[in-house]
Amino acid sequence: xxxxxxxxxxxxxxxxxxxxxxxxxxxxxxxxxxxxxxxxxxxxxxxxxxxxxxxxxxxxxxxxxxxxxxxxxxxxxxxxxxxxxxxxxxxxxxxxxxxxxxxxxxxxxxxxxxxxxxxxxxxxxxxxxxxxxxxxxxxxxxxxxxxxxxxxxxxxxxxxxxxxxxxxxxxxxxxxxxxxxxxxxxxxxxxxxxxxxxxxxxxxxxxxxxxxxxxxxxxxxxxxxxxxxxxxxxxxxxxxxxxxxxxxxxxxxxxxxxxxxxxxxxxxxxxxxxxxxxxxxxxxxxxxxxxxxxx
Ligand SMILES: [Zn+2]
Numbered sequence: 001x002x003x004x005x006x007x008x009x010x011x012x013x014x015x016x017x018x019x020x021x022x023x024x025x026x027x028x029x030x031x032x033x034x035x036x037x038x039x040x041x042x043x044x045x046x047x048x049x050x051x052x053x054x055x056x057x058x059x060x061x062x063x064x065x066x067x068x069x070x071x072x073x074x075x076x077x078x079x080x081x082x083x084x085x086x087x088x089x090x091x092x093x094x095x096x097x098x099x100x101x102x103x104x105x106x107x108x109x110x111x112x113x114x115x116x117x118x119x120x121x122x123x124x125x126x127x128x129x130x131x132x133x134x135x136x137x138x139x140x141x142x143x144x145x146x147x148x149x150x151x152x153x154x155x156x157x158x159x160x161x162x163x164x165x166x167x168x169x170x171x172x173x174x175x176x177x178x179x180x181x182x183x184x185x186x187x188x189x190x191x192x193x194x195x196x197x198x199x200x201x202x203x204x205x206x207x208x209x210x211x212x213x214x215x216x217x218x219x220x221x222x223x224x225x226x227x228x229x230x231x232x233x234x235x236x237x238x239x240x241x242x243x244x245x246x247x248x249x250x251x252x253x254x255x256x257x258x259x260x261x262x263x264x265x266x267x268x269x270x271x272x273x274x275x276x277x278x279x280x281x282x283x284x285x286x287x288x289x290x291x292x293x294x295x
Contacts, residue, residue: 004273005065005290006032006056007098009081009091013068019075027086028078029250030064030071031242032056032099037076048239064098065273067293079246083254092261092289093253096130097246100287101260103214104130104191105249106240108138111187111212115139120176120204121161123191124152126263126287127214129159131189133258136160144176144185146200152286155262169196173203180206187212190237195220202227213237264289 012026022028035042035050042050052073057063062070071077081094093101104127113119119135121128124147135143136159145161146168147153153164167175177184184206190198193215201211202223214237227233252258266285268276269292276288 003057003061003063003066005063006058007095007100008056008064008069009094009098010064010069012078016074021075022078022080027081027084027094029081029094029097029246030056030069030078031097031102031246033239033242034061034071034073034077035243036073037243042076042243045241045244047241047243049241065270065290065292067270077243079243079250081250081254086254089259089261090253090256092264093259094250094261095289096126096260096263097242097249097253099240099242100126100263101130101133101249101258102242102245103127103240104132104189104260105134105137105245107131107189107191107212107214107237108134108140108187109212109245110214110236110238111189111210113138113140113187113189113212116141117186118142118144118180120144120146120185120188120201121156121191122146122172122189122197122201122204123215124149124156125191128189128191129155129263129286130260131191131212131214132156132159132161133260135187135189137252137258140187144179144204146172149283151265155286158262159259169200170203172200176204185209190215193217198222202231202233205231205233207232210234210236214240263287267291 035047035053039051117140119140144163145156188201188205190201190213266288279285
């Protein structure tokens with residue numbers, strides 16, 4: 001097996017000659033994709049599509065689940081965290097800025113969540129839970145989340161979900177329509193990546209709204225005529241440009257306004273990485289945290 005892991009924070013041990021913004025000893029966040037910061041896509045804010053970029057743990061690039069990581073394009077990729085000796089709760093939230101919090105934020109931004117929005121979040125994994133945080137942070141008045149798992153329901157509520165529904169499929173759509181006077185939500189956030197979850201997101205979206213898609217649907221047919229054409233529904237999202245989002249989310253984490261690190265409910269050392277994945281696979285854990293070489 002090759003290198004694995006694409007979400008990490010760490011302390012710089014050594015910096016290349018062209019790296020100026022970060023130095024040895026700095027605490028840094030690595031977005032899950034590296035980027036040059038200068039190409040047309042980066043300048044447009046879509047760092048996840050950087051022409052010189054790529055993702056950690058793929059195509060011979062180091063993964064984050066190891067004792068050391070070589071970061072390509074470090075100058076434009078890494079984000080230095082100001083301050084030092086951050087409490088453990090803050091450190092956990094900093095890790096989520098590497099991917100999952102930025103991904104939840106991307107779903108909400110893509111769907112156009114703004115002040116007063118009624119938002120539906122499909123998916124109670126770490127991405128969906130972070131999307132609840134993101135929606136509230138962007139001013140959503142109401143966030144309808146779906147979950148059948150008591151621990152996840154509680155977390156969704158603590159992150160600001162106002163309605164938590166256990167329904168799935170057609171029953172989920174009916175429940176949302178019932179709670180929104182038959183209108184549907186202003187923004188549906190699809191954070192799972194299955195045919196059923198995408199179907200639910202499209203069905204609960206009110207006409208004229210945009211569905212934010214950050215799950216990775218495989219083998220899913222999108223009914224373009226029935227949705228985009230006849231219901232005026234748009235679809236946006238894709239791979240989150242985490243590097244673009246980290247700076248604004250970082251200040252909210254450091255100032256204690258958001259606590260996405262609470263999605264980590266399982267913790268183990270590098271030797272237990274197999275168990276960390278098993279816990280998530282079996283849904284015993286929302287998200288696993290690996291501690292590597294920290295005292
Ligand atoms: Zn670029």
